[in-house]
Amino acid sequence: MEGHSGDGGVSRVLLLGFCIAGIWASYIYQGVLQETVSTKRFWPDGKRFEHLAFLNLAQNVVCFIWSLMMTRVFSRRSNDGAPLLSYWSASITNTVGPAMGIEALKYISYPGQVLAKSSKMIPVMLMGTVVYGIKYTLPEYVCTFLVAGGVSAFALSKTSSKTILKLAHPNAPYGYGLCFVNLLFDGFTNATQDSIKARYPKTSAWEIMLGMNLWGTIYNLIYMFGWPHGTGYQALSFCREHPEVAWDILMYCLCGAVGQNFIFLTISRFGSLANTTITTTRKFVSIVVSSLLAGNPLTRKQWGSVAMVFSGLSYSIFLKWRKLQKKKRTE
Template sequence: MANYQDIADWHVFLSPSRSSEGSRRARLRPVRMSTPARKRLMRDFKRLQLDPPAGISGAPQDNNIMLWNAVIFGPDDTPWDGGTFKLTLQFTEDYPNKPPTVRFVSRMFHPNIYADGSICLDILQNQWSPIYDVAAILTSIQSLLCDPNPNSPANSEAARMFSENKREYNRRPKLSARRARLRPVRMSTPARKRLMRDFRRLQQDPPAGISGAPQDNNIMLWNAVIFGPDDTPWDGGTFKLTLQFTEDYPNKPPTVRFVSRMFHPNIYADGSICLDILQNQWSPIYDVAAILTSIQSLLCDPNPNSPANSEAARMFSENKRDYNRRVRKLSSIHQFWPLIESLRRHRGLRMEAHGSGFRRVFVLAFCVAGIWSAYIYQGVLQETLSTKRFGSDGKRFEHLSFLNLAQNVVCLIWSYIMIKLWSSRITGGAPWWTYWSAGITNTIGPAMGIEALKYISYPAQVLAKSSKMIPVMLMGTLVYGIKYTFPEYMCTFLVAGGVSTFALLKTSSKTISKLAHPNAPLGYGLCFLNLAFDGFTNATQDSISARYPKTSAWDIMLGMNLWGTIYNVIYMFGWPHGTGYHAIEFCRQHPEAAWDILLYCLCGAVGQNFIFLTISRFGSLANTTITTTRKFVSIVVSSVLSGNPLSSKQWGCVVMVFSGLSYQIYLKWRKLQKLQRKRKTT
């Protein structure tokens, strides 16, 4: 049913043109790449090639970036094992704000797949989010094959059979898998059989930054793409090759040539490659993946003693700086995608329409009240624990980082309960171990933020932590060369100026007397380190959500707090006199502090519920607006209730910071309005 020639070029060239000009330049040039949807699809393609999920392949069709072909290989040890199932994905200019239309081309028998190949999948309907990319879509569909939902049937016969006669149902997918096996022509020779194994292996377990497939109807001629390795002069380049095999393969190596123009000591002018494993060091054990991986390594580790390009070899040996500059220039010619995604753009600009009229207003008001009450009261408790003297002995609670451990434990239990009560999904989310790296930064960052309360006042801490845009734009401008608009620079100037001036102004003696160890530079430094760690945590969570699209907010909450609990327990109880023992002893002697800690943790868990609800119903823009205004109110509450008087100049700084944040929200809203008007006109 599905021949290799049908899917061969789906994985390599967007444009099959073989003109001489096209041979000289490797830049992929899809038409009309000015729209956000097309730029995002090119990023999806690059991401799919650099880090593809196992058993999935996809690429744009011909010159149309909006229409994709894809292949899903049936998961091992399932009734679908061995099948090769073809799909199409039709995108619109609303992507990623709206999902694509996805259909199976292969004939399928599944409870959630209609007769015309359409798929009944929540993330393609009401659960869609702009964070999902093509890899996430295909991964979700692959998971759906083995984990159908008979309660939402698209094929009533399949749903009934799945529920009533599982054994008979499993026979049908096995039949579909047998029909959908690759059946290339003239596959009787050992070379052709071996090449088909190589192709299957390359699709199921591809090395990073490598893609390849047979060309047209010829299994003996392959097209391939190598992406320049990160953090090298070749970074960002997209280099095309051809591999010509003979019937002697794998006993003899293929003839490999670069189609892209190259400047390298071991690559000839005609694109041929001087590489030992393609000559005297060849072994039948090498497959296509090994060949392409070796060539990718050769780019960064040339051998000038065996030159194919004498000029490149001389420059590499005598003037490495000029050589790298020449290679970077070549890589920039071969770029098809702007490598650095703008750090200032947020994925959740879309406000979803769940309900309308009075009900929608009521739900929004409920979310605002929930977020404000939970986090404002949590701020009051946090300030109390950091400044209050407990008991007759007037001791301070010095172990503020213990609050993070307590918060981790409560949120871990809370998220586990919510998953058990509300989640109907059994599998498909991110494995628990994937959160280990994000758990480290999520443990260190908040600990620094809360420890800052020993050195600066609560209003100062809130103000400093509101300036997240400053390190983001600094990194974007200085490291990645991103150009921001004047209004965006104005927002950052207002926030940076407000925070800096607030820090330089004299703090009232009453506020200083409440601090355990007054030290403004250290306190602000801890806050900015907290922001830096939070940035890494958020990026890692986004990556996990994209890789495992069935991962819910509760899954993330569970995984993050599991690792946070593990790390904090090791840090606080890993030795006989750890801070955790002292914190527990303090709570035993001062039950009032223990109650404050418990309420602090419950406020955090409840607040997370309202944030999840707000994002799912109204989008991240509404959530950003609510949380930003909440911070301003927290400063007012701290000044009025907790006795942290601010001077008129300090209030001016507060207004300055929140004016910048409000203007940033307005810019996002205006961008959203333009996007919505554009949808209506297209």
């Protein structure tokens, strides 16, 4: 019996390592591709790919096809699952929010965008205090202060001239503003998804992914091709003339789809706290990779800001872990 228990422990550790490697590899490489598509001048005419909203459409299409295959293979839709119509409202904010996050890369650096999007707890606590009158503990305020202070210090610090030259339209206030709206929309999306899951508890992760990406594809198709002055045709034309960017976009989408697989696997086997820890550390590694490999050198003050943000996030994860341990002891 002890041997079997040990084997189970080893296999669980190996599975966790597999999940960590999958999430890190998928999203770090996706970040590199996102930065490449938004900043690179492509051969043969040295033009930038300005139609960044097209990334969201491509991501929706690939993830919709992927989730459709997964539901057919692993979890066929049941009558107890959430109807596809229930995802329409969450898909609006899930479409507009990420589009703003990607658009921000025209105005701020990739490390700045990652840090800004790491500060999700700030609008959550702000809305909780102002709208619902929720009272938070001192350690929670300390976490928020570290994150908010780090992001603010990074935004106000001087960016290297090499990084500024890579940006299409340098404008820090506008770029960080887009990231903040992205966070607010993400909050609504997550809350709506939780509500759907509560009303239809038998809905699988693949079904949620299917519903969200179905509506996301519809909205983005209307925006890119049906909306007045839609740029979808221009984006396709650019991809035909510059095959390199088309390949980068395809790889970007596949990384997102594979990354979601590992996230679902991590949450189902190890819980949401483990997933939060893995994705948070991944963001820090993404900043390091961007600085070292993608040519976005950070100043000492900016590295200090990065340390502040991830100290706050790490402390927040520790508080959640401690609360979870207390809950387990009382059960």
